[in-house]
Structures are given as C-alpha cells and as structure tokens.
Amino acid sequence: MDIDRRQFILLAGKALVLTPAAAVVLARLAAGQAAEAPGYEMARHWWAMAIDIEKCIGCGNCVRACKAENDVPREPAYFRTWVERYHVPVDDPEHPLVDSPDGGFDGFPARRTADGQAKDFFVPKLCNHCAQSPCVQVCPVGATFDSPDGVVLVDKTRCLGCRYCVQACPYGCRFIDPRTRVVDKCTLCYHRITRGETTACCETCPTGARRLGDLKDPRDPIHDWLRTNMVQVLKPQMATHAKVYYANLDGAVR
Amino acid sequence: MESLLRGVVGFIYPNELELQWSVLIVLYPFLTGLVAGAFILASLERVFNVEAVRPTYRLALLTALAFLLVAPLPLQLHLGHPERSLEMYFTPHRSSAMAMFGFVYLWYLMVVLVVEIWLDYRRDIVLQARASTGARRFLYRAMALWSDNISPRALAIDAKVGRFVTVLGIPSAFLLHGYVGFIFGSVKANPWWSTPLMPVVFLFSAIVSGIALVMLIYMAGCGLRGRPVDMPCVDTIARYLFYAFLIDFSLEMLDLIHRVYEADESFKTLDFMVHTKLFASQIVLQIFVGTLVPLGLLALIQLTRLTELARRTIYVLAGCLTMLGILAMRWNVVIGGQLFSKSFLGYTTYKMGFATREGLLMALAVMVLPLLILWGLVRLLPPWDAGAGADDTGNGGHGAAATRRPPS
Numbered sequence: 001m002d003i004d005r006r007q008f009i010l011l012a013g014k015a016l017v018l019t020p021a022a023a024v025v026l027a028r029l030a031a032g033q034a035a036e037a038p039g040y041e042m043a044r045h046w047w048a049m050a051i052d053i054e055k056c057i058g059c060g061n062c063v064r065a066c067k068a069e070n071d072v073p074r075e076p077a078y079f080r081t082w083v084e085r086y087h088v089p090v091d092d093p094e095h096p097l098v099d100s101p102d103g104g105f106d107g108f109p110a111r112r113t114a115d116g117q118a119k120d121f122f123v124p125k126l127c128n129h130c131a132q133s134p135c136v137q138v139c140p141v142g143a144t145f146d147s148p149d150g151v152v153l154v155d156k157t158r159c160l161g162c163r164y165c166v167q168a169c170p171y172g173c174r175f176i177d178p179r180t181r182v183v184d185k186c187t188l189c190y191h192r193i194t195r196g197e198t199t200a201c202c203e204t205c206p207t208g209a210r211r212l213g214d215l216k217d218p219r220d221p222i223h224d225w226l227r228t229n230m231v232q233v234l235k236p237q238m239a240t241h242a243k244v245y246y247a248n249l250d251g252a253v254r
Numbered sequence: 255m256e257s258l259l260r261g262v263v264g265f266i267y268p269n270e271l272e273l274q275w276s277v278l279i280v281l282y283p284f285l286t287g288l289v290a291g292a293f294i295l296a297s298l299e300r301v302f303n304v305e306a307v308r309p310t311y312r313l314a315l316l317t318a319l320a321f322l323l324v325a326p327l328p329l330q331l332h333l334g335h336p337e338r339s340l341e342m343y344f345t346p347h348r349s350s351a352m353a354m355f356g357f358v359y360l361w362y363l364m365v366v367l368v369v370e371i372w373l374d375y376r377r378d379i380v381l382q383a384r385a386s387t388g389a390r391r392f393l394y395r396a397m398a399l400w401s402d403n404i405s406p407r408a409l410a411i412d413a414k415v416g417r418f419v420t421v422l423g424i425p426s427a428f429l430l431h432g433y434v435g436f437i438f439g440s441v442k443a444n445p446w447w448s449t450p451l452m453p454v455v456f457l458f459s460a461i462v463s464g465i466a467l468v469m470l471i472y473m474a475g476c477g478l479r480g481r482p483v484d485m486p487c488v489d490t491i492a493r494y495l496f497y498a499f500l501i502d503f504s505l506e507m508l509d510l511i512h513r514v515y516e517a518d519e520s521f522k523t524l525d526f527m528v529h530t531k532l533f534a535s536q537i538v539l540q541i542f543v544g545t546l547v548p549l550g551l552l553a554l555i556q557l558t559r560l561t562e563l564a565r566r567t568i569y570v571l572a573g574c575l576t577m578l579g580i581l582a583m584r585w586n587v588v589i590g591g592q593l594f595s596k597s598f599l600g601y602t603t604y605k606m607g608f609a610t611r612e613g614l615l616m617a618l619a620v621m622v623l624p625l626l627i628l629w630g631l632v633r634l635l636p637p638w639d640a641g642a643g644a645d646d647t648g649n650g651g652h653g654a655a656a657t658r659r660p661p662s
Contacts, residue, residue, distance in 0.1 A: 161334015172267030181334030
C-alpha cells in the first residue's frame with residue numbers, strides 16, 4: 001500500500017478517535033435490558049427499609065427466606081442478610097458480647113451465661129443501599145451501580161471479581177459467590193419489589209420487625225414510622241447515607 | 255463451620271470469614287514499588303547528573319521494566335474473572351481509584367519506560383542489527399522499528415527526547431506508586447488503611463526497596479560476570495538508600511505516633527492486633543529486622559571508614575534486610591488490614607494456601623519471574639559498560655552514553 005505520512009497520520013487519528021467511540025456505542029448496546037416489570041417506573045420509587053430492634057425475636061426466618069429466594073450459597077460465610085445477637089453489659093457497654101451463629105440461619109441457642117445486668121437484643125442486617133455507597137464508588141468497571149429507585153445492584157456479567165467493593169463496604173454486606181466468582185449482595189429482592197411485592201425477608205418476618213418502605217410514595221406507612229420513632233442508621237460517621245433505618249438501636253451496635 | 259471458625263477470635267461479621275485479598279495482593283504493591291524505586295534511581299543519573307551511579311543507569315531501567323511487566327500478573331491470578339479485566343480500559347468507572355490506576359500503569363509502561371529504554375538503547379540496537387545475521391538480525395531490526403539512522407543528529411534528538419521523557423518519568427513514577435497507596439489509603443471503611451499518609455509512605459518505601467534491589471542486582475551482576483564492583487557507585491547508592499530510608503521510617507513513625515496519640519475508635523482493636531497477630535511481621539520483621547538494623551548498618555558506613563570488603567558485605571546484608579522489611583510492610587498493610595473485623599469486635603486469621611491459585615508456590619513464581627525476564631532483557635540489551643558486544647567499535651555502552659550525553 002502506498003501511503004504518505006500525512007495520510008498515515010489522518011488514518012491513525014481517525015482510528016484513535018473512532019475506536020473508543022465504537023466501544024462506547026457497543027457498551028451501550030450490550031448493556032442490560034430493562035427489568036421485566038411492566039408498569040414499574042424506577043423514577044417513581046426510592047426504596048428503604050425500616051427495622052425495629054424491639055420487635056426482632058431472632059427466629060432467623062429472614063435469613064432462611066433470603067437464602068431460599070435468592071439462591072444464596074448455604075455455607076456459613078455467605079449472607080445477603082443475617083441477624084446478630086447483642087449482649088451489652090450495663091457497666092461495660094463498650095465491650096458487648098456479640099454472636100451470629102451461621103448468620104442466625106437456625107435461630108439462636110440459649111446463652112450459657114445469663115447476666116441480669118445486661119441488655120440483650122437482636123440486630124438484623126442487610127445491605128444499607130447507601131445513597132453515597134463506597135462500593136459503587138470503587139468498582140473499577142461500574143458493575144456495581146445505583147439504580148434510579150435507590151437500590152444498589154450488581155451486574156454479574158460485568159463484575160471482575162476484584163473484591164475492591166467488599167473491602168470498601170463498611171458493613172460487611174458483600175461476599176464473593178464461590179460458584180460464579182463474582183460479588184453478591186442484597187438486591188432488596190429487586191425481582192419482587194418491581195412487581196409490587198415486598199422482600200422475602202419482610203414477607204416472612206413474623207413480628208413485622210423489618211418493613212420495606214418507598215420514600216417517594218406519600219401514602220407509604222414508612223413516613224409515619226420515621227416520624228414516630230427515634231431512628232438511627234449504622235455507622236453514621238461513614239456518611240454513606242444509608243437507607244436501612246433502625247428504631248431503638250443501641251449505641252453499642254457496630 | 256468448625257474449621258471456618260478456627261482462627262476467629264471475638265465477633266466478626268459473617269461475610270468476613272473469608273479473607274478477600276491474598277498474598278498475591280501483597281506482592282502487587284511490592285512489585286510496583288520496586289519499579290518506581292528503580293526508575294527514580296535511574297533518573298538520579300540522567301536528570302540530576304549524579305555521575306557516580308551511571309553504571310547502574312541502564313540496569314535500573316531494565317529492572318523497572320522487568321518488574322513492571324510482571325506487576326499485573328498477581329492481579330490477574332487473583333481476579334474472579336481475569337478474562338474481563340480489559341473492561342477496566344474499555345468501560346472504566348471514573349470514580350474508581352482502581353480503574354484509573356490501569357491508565358496510570360499503561361502510561362508508565364508504554365509512554366515512559368519503554369520509550370526511555372528504547373531511546374537510550376536505539377544506537378546499540380541498530381549496531382547489533384548491523385552486526386548480526388538471520389533471526390537475530392530480524393529481531394534487532396524489529397526492535398529498532400526498521401530504522402537504521404544513527405547519525406549524530408538523530409542521536410542528539412534521541413538524547414533530547416530521552417531527557418524529556420525522564421523528566422516526565424519522575425512525576426509518573428511518583429504517580430504510579432503514590433496511586434497504589436491511594437487505592438488502600440482511600441478506603442474509609444478500613445481504619446488500618448484509611449490515612450492520607452498512605453500514598454506518601456508507599457512512595458518512599460517504594461524508593462527504598464527499588465534502590466536496594468538495583469544495588470543488589472548490580473552487585474550480583476558484577477559477581478556473576480567476575481567484574482569488580484564499582485565502589486564509588488555502590489557507596490553513592492547506599493547513601494541515597496540511607497537518606498530515602500530515613501524519610502520513609504520517619505513517615506511511618508509519624509503515622510504510628512499519630513494513631514497512638516489520637517487513639518480513635520479503632521485504636522484498641524488495631525493496637526491489640528499489632529501486639530498479637532501482627533507482632534512477628536510488624537514489630538519484629540518490618541520495624542526491627544527490616545528497618546532499624548539496615549538503617550543502623552547504613553549509618554555505620556556513613557560514620558566510619560571500613561574496608562571495601564566490609565562495605566560490600568554490609569551493603570548486601572542491608573540490601574537484603576531492606577527488601578525483607580519492605581515486603582513485610584506490604585504484608586502488614588494488605589493482610590493486616592483484613593485481620594480485624596470492621597465491627598472492631600474480633601479478629602480472623604489468614605491461611606495461605608500452598609499449591610493453590612493464590613498460594614505460596616504461585617507467590618514465589620511471581621517473585622522469580624521478573625528476575626528471569628530481567629535475565630532475558632540483559633541478554634538482549636546488555637546494560638554493562640563494556641558490553642555492547644557485537645558493535646566492537648571500541649565504543650561500548652558507557653562510551654556511547656558519554657557521546658550521547660556530554661556532561662553538563
């Protein structure tokens with residue numbers, strides 16, 4: 001091929017400009033399709049969860065339901081939701097005794113040492129679906145992302161399995177699924193809530209300790225709940241704008 | 255369950271049972287640190303005209319290249335889906351420190367290091383191509399990009415551009431390793447990592463380890479070739495090593511004192527960890543054996559007059575201990591940062607595999623590989639003074655360097 005320097009520079013310049021453009025277009029085309037939920041408008045929702053510590057009895061229904069609903073590995077190191085049991089001595093609240101045998105999957109065995117001078121309670125945990133999530137910030141390929149309705153989701157076809165998001169989550173809500181080698185976490189049962197149902201954990205909670213709420217729906221009872229309870233989020237100093245609100249949360253909870 | 259919980263003390267979040275980043279992620283900052291350090295040593299001669307270290311100039315560049323080529327390997331071995339890793343370049347997430355690091359890496363490899371080495375060696379490569387035949391000739395001609403022009407004017411342009419690239423390379427080397435520190439230092443969820451000092455500490459420890467490595471490789475190279483070690487050269491390198499090490503140690507102590515004095519909510523947890531699970535690797539290996547002892551040895555040389563043999567012995571010893579200390583530092587940052595629960599209520603243990611994908615054997619292979627690559631590079635592009643080999647114009651590497659770069 002006979003090509004002078006000028007032509008070569010022009011050609012190379014075009015290739016340099018067009019290749020990333022083509023990559024961007026391809027990526028847009030290949031991006032995931034809209035959820036199969038006719039009538040669901042993401043922009044009209046802003047999901048959150050309300051948890052009342054005083055109502056949780058540590059039965060583990062939520063943990064079992066979550067694992068069954070979302071095909072979470074049964075092994076003890078993988079949880080989308082789990083329950084912790086706190087035993088806070090009145091004279092030493094800085095050093096609570098905490099346990100979560102198998103994430104609370106089978107409920108909790110009775111404690112051997114019953115101490116009258118202490119507080120005992122259960123704390124259900126799940127992804128906080130932070131509005132400023134550190135996990136979304138650090139994902140190198142954007143596989144973890146915020147959906148417009150306030151849910152932090154993972155595109156499993158894009159995740160590299162680098163585990164940076166697991167390190168960045170202050171709450172320990174993420175794990176690598178050993179079967180797929182990509183990250184997994186609570187999706188707030190996205191497949192259910194976009195169909196107008198509640199999450200598996202909320203549905204199976206016998207005491208109504210955890211309830212899904214839509215902050216953009218003015219008729220949602222979560223507004224009353226937030227107004228009538230003293231609420232707190234986990235690790236507020238992390239400034240992640242967590243959207244899992246706890247009523248009656250003790251300061252000892254980490 | 256029983257076996258999983260073995261090694262767990264207190265309470266950790268259930269998902270924390272599995273440690274996320276293995277020994278391979280320890281090697282990654284170690285390797286990139288060696289690259290940045292070796293490059294900074296090389297630029298001492300080229301930019302700051304420290305003539306004494308000239309014998310190590312080209313060796314330092316080749317060392318940097320050999321280690322930089324291997325640096326992404328531990329990451330690839332660690333990824334759940336290495337086949338998707340190029341997505342970091344095609345669909346990068348701009349707010350991710352890790353994604354942006356990919357571009358810093360590529361910039362450093364392709365724009366700084368390869369170009370600088372090529373410009374510096376171009377004359378030698380052309381001469382090799384002229385003097386050889388067959389496949390060897392083809393290889394060198396390809397490396398010269400089929401150019402045969404080594405006229406004085408072309409070489410002058412090479413030298414000019416090369417100097418520009420080196421000047422550009424210094425902030426790039428700082429960026430390369432500072433950025434690695436930022437990847438850890440910006441994780442606010444982890445108090446062991448989250449400090450603005452992290453990039454600076456990483457940078458200076460990188461310079462320390464890179465200088466020590468090139469010093470050791472240079473002395474080993476002299477030994478293998480049966481040539482005498484250029485003592486003014488290693489004396490100068492050791493002096494720079496000493497200074498860089500002092501800054502590095504001061505920064506690390508500043509970080510430590512700040513943590514102890516501030517004693518925030520994580521302090522008790524971290525303090526307990528340093529006194530138990532990290533005691534051997536942090537207090538004994540990193541601070542005592544890997545820092546105070548080599549610093550003392552290097553100080554001894556600055557303060558006393560020792561024989562050449564004694565100095566050489568001390569340099570080898572101090573160099574090896576320094577490398578060990580910096581490796582321990584990387585271990586303590588990466589592994590140490592995962593041994594405590596983010597609930598601050600418990601600890602876990604790192605169990606390193608042996609012949610697994612992220613085990614000890616693989617880690618050793620990743621450590622040895624850059625040395626093999628360096629061996630190949632040295633064969634291909636001899637960095638030694640007298641050894642441009644086939645050109646035999648009586649004007650080897652050193653002479654070429656002298657004609658290329660008149661002392662200013």
